[in-house]
Amino acid sequence: MNKSNLRALLTPIVLALAIVFGMMLNRFLPDRTQVSASSEMFLPVTGSKLDLIISMIQNSYVDTVDTRQIVENTIPVLLKDLDPHTVYIPAKDMQRANEGIVGNFGGVGIQFYKYLDTVTVVKVVPGGPSEKAGIKDGDRIVRVNDSLVAGVKMGQDKIQELMRGELGTKVELTIARRGEPKLITKEVVRGSIPVKSVDVAYMLNDTTGYLKTNTFGMHTYAEFMQALVKLKAEGMRKIIIDLRENEGGVLPIAIQMINEFLDADRLILYTQGQAQPRADYKSNGKGQFKDLRVDVLISEFSASASEIFAGAIQDNDRGLIIGRRSFGKGLVQEQRMLPDGSALRLTVARYYTPSGRSIQKPYNEGKEKYYNDLYNRLVHGEFSQKDSIVFDENLKYQTVGGRTVYGGGGIMPDVFVPADTTGVSRYLSDVTRTQFLYEYTFDFMDRHRPEMTNLKDYKQIQNYLKSFDLVNEMANYAARRGLKRDEKGIKESYQVLRTRIEAYIARHTIDDEGFYPILGQIDNTLQEAIKQ
Known part of the structure; x- marks a missing residue:
């Protein structure tokens, strides 16, 4: 048999075997659609892994889901292990969050x-x-x-x-x-x-002024200066600036206010972070009150810009800090807007006082312990005894004048004033907790509104109230509302009760200009500052 005849004989057999082999091979290979779908899972994508997961859910999940809500729920989880002051603000909360700042x-x-x-x-x-x-x-x-x-x-x-x-x-x-x-x-x-940021400004005596501010907002500097100019015209030679319960605000505003009291080229503070080099903030010497004596009141609720203010005054030996150790919030936040109107307040640096102290207290043991710090201070006796505070000798710093100050979180006052427990009783706590004391003062003002309308200052109000047995009236009011009279507690707390009642009635009548001067009469921290 020649070669041509052999090729003719084998060709149909080879073709048949190829077809059978192809059919068998096809059974063990995925179809094209399967290969295509699997390959897509490994194609390069832009963005992070989180972006990819959200995209998968949005485009491929079996049911319809609101991916925007998933993102809203995920952001707090992303931030939970960062510092306590990096926070996400949803768009719906932005207006309220910014009111104190915008003013x-x-x-x-x-x-x-x-x-x-x-x-x-x-x-x-x-x-x-x-x-x-x-x-x-x-x-x-x-x-x-x-x-x-x-x-x-x-x-x-x-x-x-x-x-x-x-x-x-x-x-x-x-x-x-x-x-x-x-x-x-x-x-x-x-x-x-x-939104008023300077609660009140008035003369305590012939030479001493008092100013209380509740925040550092966009209009605080203007209010602050207006108040100081007014008090100076009334004979002020010393100012007591009350920053208790002031939780801070806008850094440039605090710097403007501090600048009013310092000579030129004095360091006010500096900031520094991993992604931000050191930035120094110094006075320009153009302040109007460089010769005015300054004392600053702080408490455990004074934070952030309040601590910057107190630290700058203290480290430059410009005045006395009076009260109790401040909160210890020394982290710099930048508010960065997001496309939907929400914002991230991201911590980018730390604040340091002129002596080099970090204001920030430790937060490396978790947020729960961080926010329980004030309670722990109370338990350890820090609010009542200065000696209960243990200073870290490795965090010792010097003021401009060579005085020793300590770091470790917060600002330690020059003059310690314990929390006032005078007149404290269970009855005082109960009548405050139930709001009956406040409601009585509102009811009193409402009943006596016509004759109180023309009272213009706190002295006139206190003179008018002399003829009323306010404490017993309040106790009877509270009893009618369900809080039993406690004669022992009423006697122990009589002066505190009387003063608070008068202060609230004055607030209802002429706002904070009536409230703070009366309450200040039993304020032991303020009274200590007046003596200095």
């Missing part, structure tokens, strides 16, 4: 209190939208637009939310007014309502 909000311009299910106007903001619309102190608010607020279970926050809104928008208030037989409807155009 205003859109509202109707009233202070109100919900007493016995009745929303009562305590004070109308002078020159504000409600005053222009004819709202008066003592008016009862029945409705806000179509929402009934009288006689229903609704918290103050919800009522406040109803009254706030965008500037220029209208809100209809339905009110009941004493002497008017029918309800009155007033249309109020929401305006810019200032």
